[in-house]
Amino acid sequence: MEDETVVNDCTNQPSSAKSDSLLQWSKWQLIDSILPTGGFAHSFGLEAAMQSRIVSHPEDLQTYVIHVLENTGSLLLPFVYTATTSPDLQTWQQLDMILDATLTNEISRKASVSQGSALMRVSSSVFVEIPSLKMMRSASLSNGDVRFHHAPIFGLVCGLLGFDSETSQRAYMFITMRDIISAATRLNLVGPLGAAVLQHQVTFVAEELLKKWKNRGVDEACQTSPLLDTVQGCHSYLFSRLFCS
Template sequence: MDWYTWQLVDSLYPTGGFAHSLGLESAVQEKIVTNSSTLRQFVVASLHQTANLLLPILYEAHANPTAANFLRLDALTHAMLTNHVAARASIAQGTAMLRVASTTAAASSVLQDIKRNKVHGHHVVVFGIMCGSLGIDALATQRLLLFFTLRDTLSAATRLNVIGPLESAKLQTQLAPLAEKILQEKKDRPVEDAYQSAPFLDLVQARHDMLYTRIFNS
């Protein structure tokens, strides 16, 4: 991987991912996730959801990194994210990534054009366009998105005291082969193949705004 790819992997890259739990905080408060076993089930379902719904969108954004394709896929993503919490988180992270990347990435001319014309700015579309513009390999780009899901969910689990940091690191190592298997099965698919595979997770995440106390934005 080149240096910019490593920068994207860095959890300190300022896109605000640390502020989102991908629905885990709601699942914890609803007693759906209570220990490492139920957390593992949640993470596995989240990985499948990411692969089934977002990888096709990411793949097409990467294949044609233009402003016109961005607008098409951004509208499609907005329609397919069926709960407002997930949509809001996606837009927040996408807008942050667009702001950072348009000032730091070599592909800034394309990103500046998108920044001027964006309607929503969903993260998966911005990320795909950016990686495609920078010449980052399509398979590596798709692997990165699954890595973000795995890393950010387990990071949230640690801060919610579901598991400790050492157990989180161990679980990430244990689930990495499964994430790679999912990637190989679901990579390089058109947007016509995108679908929601975990409606229960969608419902749980949608309840986030109803929590009496919360430390995450989503």
């Protein structure tokens, strides 16, 4: 009798509790490294920074990661935030157009388009409970008006999944930190254990940067580290390279 009561309690959970639980699974899947969006093909200019001796030691790496996160917060979080709060086709296309004009660095622009296109393709195939994702992608591909930049698409997917704006912005900061530290590991700048320690240490700074730059409109988007933009622009001139950017 007691077991039957337990079963009934589990099956009669409020629908909001069930949806919240499913939302957590979607959030973890979206930031999981197994999601094939191509993030690990990019080093955020770290490879070029190493070859130009801007980053030579693990101590330099921590500073570089923090600067990348600051630049991500100031430049890209406004697009994530706006797309999350207004996840519709018109807003997304407008944000995509603005970001394409904002990114003057051809290397970072191509990286953004590459990852964004992959994220849109994967999301429309994985999150089938949101048919509007596939319809938006098909309509945009047929019109050819959208470049598929990563930050607006990430915000769009988060908004359609039902994430709140702060969660989507924190998740975007996390995947940026995850990808650049992963690149540092493959460049032998830091070992796997050192990378895990570094990620934990930078987390506290990343949270402060999130609080500083979150919930801003795209009219406030700006570059805070122009040197990073310049270094990343030199990536295509490297004689040998492991990453695409």
